[in-house]
Amino acid sequence: MSALRSKVALVTAEAVKPPHHDPDMKPSLAALRKLKIDASAACWDDPHVRWEEFDLAVLRSTWDYVDRYEEFFDWLTSAERRVRVLNPSPIVKWSTNKRYLEDLKKRDMAVVETWFIEPDDPIEIPDLPELVVKPAIGAGARDAARHASADDALEHVRRLLDDERTAMVQPYLSSIDHRGETGLVFFNGVFSHAFKKKVLLPSAARFSDELYAKEKIKRRKPDADELALAESVVEAYAKDLLYARVDVVRDSTDKAVVLEVELAEPSFFLRTTCGRAAKTFARAVEQRL
Numbered sequence: 001m002s003a004l005r006s007k008v009a010l011v012t013a014e015a016v017k018p019p020h021h022d023p024d025m026k027p028s029l030a031a032l033r034k035l036k037i038d039a040s041a042a043c044w045d046d047p048h049v050r051w052e053e054f055d056l057a058v059l060r061s062t063w064d065y066v067d068r069y070e071e072f073f074d075w076l077t078s079a080e081r082r083v084r085v086l087n088p089s090p091i092v093k094w095s096t097n098k099r100y101l102e103d104l105k106k107r108d109m110a111v112v113e114t115w116f117i118e119p120d121d122p123i124e125i126p127d128l129p130e131l132v133v134k135p136a137i138g139a140g141a142r143d144a145a146r147h148a149s150a151d152d153a154l155e156h157v158r159r160l161l162d163d164e165r166t167a168m169v170q171p172y173l174s175s176i177d178h179r180g181e182t183g184l185v186f187f188n189g190v191f192s193h194a195f196k197k198k199v200l201l202p203s204a205a206r207f208s209d210e211l212y213a214k215e216k217i218k219r220r221k222p223d224a225d226e227l228a229l230a231e232s233v234v235e236a237y238a239k240d241l242l243y244a245r246v247d248v249v250r251d252s253t254d255k256a257v258v259l260e261v262e263l264a265e266p267s268f269f270l271r272t273t274c275g276r277a278a279k280t281f282a283r284a285v286e287q288r289l
Helices: 025-034 063-079 089-095 100-106 150-162 224-237 276-288
Strands: 007-012 038-043 056-059 115-117 131-135 145-147 167-171 181-187 190-199 215-219 243-250 256-262
Touching (some): 025 038, 056 276, 131 150, 145 150, 150 167, 181 276, 190 276, 224 243
Antiparallel strands (some): 115 167, 131 145, 181 190, 190 215, 243 256
16 A cells, blocks of 8 residues: 555544653654655544544554553454554553563563462562562553562552452562663564663552653663563564564663563654654554555
8 A cells, every 4th residue: 555645543542631641642743744644643532533544553652541451452452343453452462461471481581570469369478678569451650669668568469459450579670770771662573772761660658640650761772682682572472563662671680681561552762763763663654554
């Protein structure tokens, strides 16, 4: 299909409006339009959108799906009957539940040590100096917190379980304090760019109700082992996807380990590359047309 005749929706949400916003949206739309693609933002939860009028819908900032999980996937499966959606629903479903870390571990990929606790499971808190507790289905550090006390971590886990959510417990890695996370972005299976991300997790007494946590972002060249690890994840799960983001940190032995695999609605932080990555993203979308 010629890009000149193509109509593309970048899918966001009604909730992603001031004071919330998607910083990737403006550069993405501009780059697509430079390729003569008729691109526009469309909210997944806007009942007036006629999805069948688009040639392609690209999930971008549907960040309120956490609180509307079943509703969101009902929409997604319905939308896929009317328009091609990228990334597709099966991989989106897999990617939005962090139990996928168990799948990576089974493939001998290095991941952050993680304990998952279901609502009916006995609760066992690992004996570690500092812990991170968060929901297995969550985005933007919402309902995530860092704990120096096992009692505080236990209370947090119980809070999640009481809400019928799966809790996950991880060691807090001190490398994040000085190094942060390395996010590696891929378009159509090819590495595009990386960035340094530092998110300040709230204490046990403070939980964020924002759609996403405030982050400090800088451009970063990934270390060779970080890139190799991310590429192995993409080769296994995302080589045929429009986009993927793999977040890598270093454990207590300085080994690169996967923290998250984002295949549903990740921020690309396009502005960290002065527009180059926006052009790469637009070209990747063009290839799909």
